Every structure is written in C-alpha cells, then in structure tokens.
Amino acid sequence: MATATAQKNTPAKRKPSVSTNQTYVYRAADKKGKPLKGEMAGASPALIRVQLQKQGLVVKSVKKKPKPLFEGGKKAIKASDIAVFSRQMATMMKAGVPLVQSFEIVADGLEHKSMKELIYKIRDDVAAGGGFAPALRKHPRYFDDLFCNLVEAGEQAGALETMLARIATYKEKTETLKRKIKKALTYPIAVVLVAIVVTAILLIKVVPSFVETFSSFGADLPSFTLFVMHLSELAQAYWIHTLIAVFVFGFAFKELKLRSTKFAYAVDRTSLKIPVIGGILYLAILARFARTLSTTFAAGVPLIDALTSVAGAAGNRIYRDAILKVREDVSTGIQLNAAIRNQNIFPPLLIQMTAIGEESGALDDMLDKAAGYYEEEVDNKVDNLASLLEPIIMSVLGILVGGLLIAMYLPIFQLGNVV
Numbered sequence: 001m002a003t004a005t006a007q008k009n010t011p012a013k014r015k016p017s018v019s020t021n022q023t024y025v026y027r028a029a030d031k032k033g034k035p036l037k038g039e040m041a042g043a044s045p046a047l048i049r050v051q052l053q054k055q056g057l058v059v060k061s062v063k064k065k066p067k068p069l070f071e072g073g074k075k076a077i078k079a080s081d082i083a084v085f086s087r088q089m090a091t092m093m094k095a096g097v098p099l100v101q102s103f104e105i106v107a108d109g110l111e112h113k114s115m116k117e118l119i120y121k122i123r124d125d126v127a128a129g130g131g132f133a134p135a136l137r138k139h140p141r142y143f144d145d146l147f148c149n150l151v152e153a154g155e156q157a158g159a160l161e162t163m164l165a166r167i168a169t170y171k172e173k174t175e176t177l178k179r180k181i182k183k184a185l186t187y188p189i190a191v192v193l194v195a196i197v198v199t200a201i202l203l204i205k206v207v208p209s210f211v212e213t214f215s216s217f218g219a220d221l222p223s224f225t226l227f228v229m230h231l232s233e234l235a236q237a238y239w240i241h242t243l244i245a246v247f248v249f250g251f252a253f254k255e256l257k258l259r260s261t262k263f264a265y266a267v268d269r270t271s272l273k274i275p276v277i278g279g280i281l282y283l284a285i286l287a288r289f290a291r292t293l294s295t296t297f298a299a300g301v302p303l304i305d306a307l308t309s310v311a312g313a314a315g316n317r318i319y320r321d322a323i324l325k326v327r328e329d330v331s332t333g334i335q336l337n338a339a340i341r342n343q344n345i346f347p348p349l350l351i352q353m354t355a356i357g358e359e360s361g362a363l364d365d366m367l368d369k370a371a372g373y374y375e376e377e378v379d380n381k382v383d384n385l386a387s388l389l390e391p392i393i394m395s396v397l398g399i400l401v402g403g404l405l406i407a408m409y410l411p412i413f414q415l416g417n418v419v
Helices: 002-008 045-054 079-094 099-108 113-127 132-137 145-157 160-214 223-259 261-271 277-298 303-312 317-331 336-341 348-360 363-418
Strands: 022-029 035-042 058-064
Touching (some): 022 045, 035 045, 045 058, 079 099, 079 113, 099 113, 113 132, 132 145, 145 160, 145 303, 160 223, 223 363, 261 277, 261 317, 277 303, 277 348, 277 363, 303 317, 317 336, 336 348
C-alpha cells in the first residue's frame, strides 16, 4: 500500500516546513545612554531581549521586521507550477527516490516560497500516513478532482510513478493549449486597446490645440474637421464617465456570468460563433476532451467516471452538457462512439477514431492521437490568425490615426489654397 510505503521511507529527521527564526528590529541604548538601532534573527521577541541584555544593552523595543511596502506579498501558485511539480515528482519516483524524500528534493530546488510551503504541507501529511491522494485533496484550489483521482488510482495499482508521468504529460499539454488560446486572444485585444488609447489621447490632448488655432481663421471648416472636433468635445466632457462605464460593464458581465446560468450558456454558445476565434475555441474543446479521456481511461478509471472528469474539464457549458449526456448513454450500454455521434456536435474524425479505438481495444491510444491532431490544429490556427490580423490591425490603426490627422490639417490645406 502507498501509505505503508510512505511510512517506511520516512527519514529519521525531516526538515521543518517553515523556519522558526524571524528577523526583528530593536531599539536599545548602551551603558552611556547612546541610542542604538539594529536587526537580529531569533525565535521570539523575548529571546531577542535576552540576547541584547547579555550584551549590556538597555532594550527599549523589539518588533518584528515589517515587509517591504512594494514586495507584493507571496507569489501566487499557478497551474504551470503544478505542472512542473507533477513532472519533477514523476522524475523522482521513476529514479527510485522514496516518496517523502522526493517531496523534499523537489521543494529544496524551488525559489517559489508559496509552492515550497505547499509541497512541505503535502509531505507532512504523507509522512503522517495519510496517503498522497488524501494529502492533495486538502488543497482543492491547486489539485482538482481529476488530478486527485488519477493519483489515487496510481496508489491503488502500485504504479504511482507511471501515473505521475501521465499526469505530468497531461498537465503540460493542457497548459500548452491554454497558452495558445491566450496567444490567440491577447494579441488582437492588446492592439485594439492600444488603438483606443492612442485615439483618446489625440481627441483629448491634440485636437483641442488645433481648435484654438482654427478659431482665428474666420472661415468655415470642412465637415470632416467639424465632426472630429465634436468627437473631441465629447471625449473631453465624458472620458471619465466612459472609463467608469467600461469598468462597470466588465464587472457586471463577470458577475452575471457567474450568477445567471442562462446568460453563461448564451456566452459560451456565442463564443463558438465568433469568426476565426470560435474555430480555435472549438478545436481546443475537442483537444481537451480527447486528452482528458485518454489520460483517465489509460489510468484504469472506469469510463463512466472518466466521462464525469472530462465534462468538468470541457471549458464550455454546451459541450459539458453534451458529454454528460454521452455518459448517460454509455451507462445504458451504448458504445462510446455511438453516444458521441448522437450529440451531433462532435466532428466525424473524432467519432471515427473513437470507434476504431473501441474495436481495437486501444481507445486511450487513439484518443491520444486525436488530441495531438487537434492541438496541432489549434497551433496552426493561432499562427494563421496572427498573420491574418497584422495587416488588418495596421490598416485600422492607420485609418484611425491618419483620419484624425487629415481632419486637423484639412483647414490648413484649404487656407494654403486660398492664399
């Protein structure tokens, strides 16, 4: 049993998960009454006072050293950190290092304080005989049900190192896919925001200086120039209101999506219909479906339970409900490929590869190949999107900035013609 192994491999002396010493700032005076300030490390303020008194000092105050104002607190633990942890643990276990010792080796090599503390907590629970999976379940914020279930299956089968390697591969593939999606969405959003900021600066700061110049012309201004000047007046008068409205809209959108199931479904359904972006999201859902089902099925998780985990990892409510219906059909005895086909939202390629996998008894291998195919398609789509958007974005920026400049210089050109 994994618990027995963990207890057997527990070293006689273990490193404490948190250092007992802290840095304190003290104020004191020497025998002549000269004030002194300094820092000293110790277990408590009382011990610091004792040490200072042994030096012949009169202690006035001992306080814990405050953290720097801009230190930013502890660094948050990201999904990528969990992926690295999974791979490092898989490597340690494959090398034959005992489980508890593996935690210590991995933690010692980290500079990420929060991650290090998390690993030490898991190590202490495992060393106390709680098992790896139960120790992970105490931290649901970082380890979801799928992760814990796979570790538990590995412990029960006596193949924890193999299961950790599969989990590491799964997490790495998943994080790579997320980065590709972020890459597809971040670039156009960032450029659009830059365009809005540049346009706002021109309307609020640059155009008014031209308006003062035009007021001395004493001639009618072109319609295009008057239109831009009117936009500038609106921007100057309502830019704060607009900024507040944007923040309120963003907050309301987020809260409505969390609180309203109907609205959340509408958002997920609409996101799949966005030109180009929708296609990338669709391929990413298929890749997650195939990758998660392949990993869980290969781990020996029953198909019904595996489909429950797959539904939770879908990332889209439309496909989550479809996968849950697939699970219901499979539980009644229908083959997986037929249940998937009945939903009418999965592509023929995925259905065919599932059918081949079921017939050949290599479902996990075929789903793994399908996941690789869809992940590669996402990569290609993201690259194509970047090359497609660059000329479009440059054109839009040129029209916005160039249009504003032309509107401002039109009266000057007309004045030159009159002269």
